[in-house]
Amino acid sequence: MSEDDLVLDAEARRRLRHDLRTPLTIVAGFAEVLAGERDISEADRREFAQRIQDAANEIRKLIDDVFEG
Numbered sequence: 316m317s318e319d320d321l322v323l324d325a326e327a328r329r330r331l332r333h334d335l336r337t338p339l340t341i342v343a344g345f346a347e348v349l350a351g352e353r354d355i356s357e358a359d360r361r362e363f364a365q366r367i368q369d370a371a372n373e374i375r376k377l378i379d380d381v382f383e384g
Contacts, residue, residue, distance in 0.1 A: 334377055338370035345370075 323331065345363040348355070355363075 331377070331381065335374060338373040338377075341370040342367050342374075 345367050349360060349363055349367075
């Protein structure tokens with residue numbers, strides 16, 4: 316992979332930034348809820364944890380796509 320392969324144009328950077336921020340916001344939001352002192356049912360905790368896992372997998376795939384291009 317050459318240095319030129321790592322350069323993204325402005326539109327690609329904007330799109331990637333958006334694509335990464337969306338699942339990252341999900342991770343941060345649900346983690347905040349789980350870490351808080353809220354009374355949350357076990358079913359909701361499992362659902363929130365699954366959403367965090369799904370979003371983390373999406374982030375991992377986006378990063379892999381960028382570096383394996």
